[in-house]
Amino acid sequence: MELLRFFTAGNVDDGKSTLIGRLLYDSESISTDIIETLTRQSKTTGINSDIDLALLTDGLRAEREQGITIDVAYKYFTTEKRKFIIADTPGHIQYTRNMFTGASNANLAIILVDARNGITDQTKRHSIISSILGIPHVLVCVNKMDLVNYSETVYNEIQAAYTEFAAPLNLKQVSFIPTSALAGDNVVHTSEKLSWYDGPSLLGFLETIENAENQQKEEPRFQVQYVIRPQTDELHDYRGYAGSILSGHFRVGDSVQVLPSGLETRVSAIELNRKNVQEAFRGEAVVIHLAEDLDVSRGNTIVPVDQLPRTEKSLEATICWMDNTPFQPGQKLLLQQNSFRTKAVLKELSGKIDIHSYEQLESDGSLKLNDFAHVTIKTAEAVSTDPYSVNRKTGSFVLINENTNNTVAAGIFN
Template sequence: MDLLRFITCGSVDDGKSTLIGRLLYDSKSILADQLEAVERASKHKNDGEIDLALLTDGLRSEREQGITIDVAYRYFQTPARKFIIVDAPGHIQYTRNMVTGASNCQLAIVLVDARNGVVEQTRRHSLIASMLGIPHIVVAVNKMDLVDYSEDVFSNICIQYAELAKKLNAKQVTFIPMSALNGDNVVDPSQNMSWYEGPTLLNYLETVELDHDVNLTDARFPVQYVIRPQTPDLHDYRGYAGKITSGIFRKGDSVTVLPSGETSTVEAIEFFEEVKDEAFAPMSVILHLADDIDISRGNLIVKSDSQPVVSQNIEALLCWMDTKELKVGSKYTLQHGTFRSRCVVRDIAYQLNVNTYEETEGVESLKLNDIARVVLKTAQPISFDPYSRNRVNGGAILIDETSNVTVGALMLM
């Protein structure tokens, strides 16, 4: 059974938390004690309705204000698939929270209030989803009950978002009309929108094709740990432990170790004490090479006929996540997979307006939640793929050298 990790995003009060609550409630994925707790928290309501948003809005401040502040994660499964739900906040001041939550997602549900259509926060979250390379986008036109389940309203919103999607080069966009509050087209088909012939949200989540979302072309293996037992009976044992982030490795493959450029062949592949002829992403394995090469944590093993970029001069899209400003000339630690190197910010090529998609040049500093294209110089060469080609090997973070806090998310170009 495969796993789908998806994020819900969109404008404030579009009903993201209610949608997740409805999805869990109608699919019978709520434990009895959780349901009792939500019923107790909802008992102050005169109409006796259960506030489904309380299933995800767990912070006290979220419950008091009726908004989502931090990223919330929920797990559930159906007979068809396992799911991890990421509930992202809609407010602009929590852009960094959304980037963090969406970075590992395969699908984004962008909620649109049927009364308001496409608004600035819809554009901002759609841009971030596109930047992060999320291949599947579901536009959930919510609160259709407040517009009398009008087909014309739904069609107009589809036209608006389709124009937006052209600018973002979105790969796959699906539109679903729904009412999260009443459960229309969330788990069960709506009796109020007979004109809609597409899938319900849960049906789409269960059936969306994920096989092509994993890069199986470019074989990449960041070394996490070198296993070299100091016992007489295993004195010839040398293995390299890690997780295959993309591609396929087979016994006998010619491989290159980066950044040194040393070459060898795969002699054996261990997987849970079994010897395999091949392994693929995202398996965690131990590789054995035919030659004794100086390899340590942070090195990258790749197939020799499919090599990444190796450079000290890096261009990347950056989402700044710290209250302290980033300035040209600032120094940080760049972490890419298991590799770390000091780096300096050489230039800010432009700052991107996440609401209008305009590029502003001549910027000398970035503030919290700003997104920009930056130029970095690293102390040691790093081995990476463009983020648009290989998300796992094209992502990196910036770490403050004094506080050790993650201050930036990078999409390498």
């Protein structure tokens, strides 16, 4: 069954968590025992209904006490047509880094707008981040329509304002849906109160939108996670390379190159669930065998000889600084791309992105929490990469402080 990954974003109190709760509740994707637990807990929140649906995703104690989302909460549900993974991302500006990481694997952004407030700075900020990440679809969900008497005029004004703002962002596809998450209007079921709206409900939209992930023709990429070399009497000559296929698919007999060494060979066998198969596809955890005994280690990338990625020590990227401690020039870092890790330094900060206006700014050489910047990274070993717009798995990475082991930045290769 097809999988769609999406995330929700918006201002604090725009109703993101309630919208997800309503989606799960009305689609009957919540077990009876969880409903009973939430009903008991809802009595302490002071809401004017039997169940506080926001509690489904606001899992941390601090979130429930403050009535906000802090961490990224993931929820999973399935309908007859599709499987879904939802990332409920924080609305506070100080948690922009959490939103960036929650959105990085999504194929759809749901940006909530409070019908009373219209387009705000946070709406713009989340839209700009969606543009930076190249999210294929953006759905603007005009929520709390019940508080503006389900006004078509208000909805049309917000749609026009967002369309004008988003024009320079190069968002690939933008759609609009009016909802009331608290009342349940147009979330799972269409509503007579929104009779002027002739589109699908939110769930109807999610079930029918084209999934860009399935349309994208990614080139085959496999990164070694573990070299299996038992050296037992029964398996004296066994040498296999375990990992998950990052993209595309591999077949027995494929001519491949091992990077960064550049050595060429062919795939002699593929094991999946301890059985030999002729081919394997993206996301499958396999063991690949090569025809020659080459020097292959953890983090090496196996690719077709005629579909090579870039393999370089100087990398152009866009990063989000995620550490509370500002960047220090000359700071020793580690670049981690899936299972590959190498020493790195930020050689040049060529510019910053104002995530409030999308303006490209000159760099002042500094990076602080939630800053977005264009950088040049120098690495000790060559890194095999694809542009993030082409391949998210080989096009993304994190930077780690070599001394503290803290993740200080997340980035995408340009």
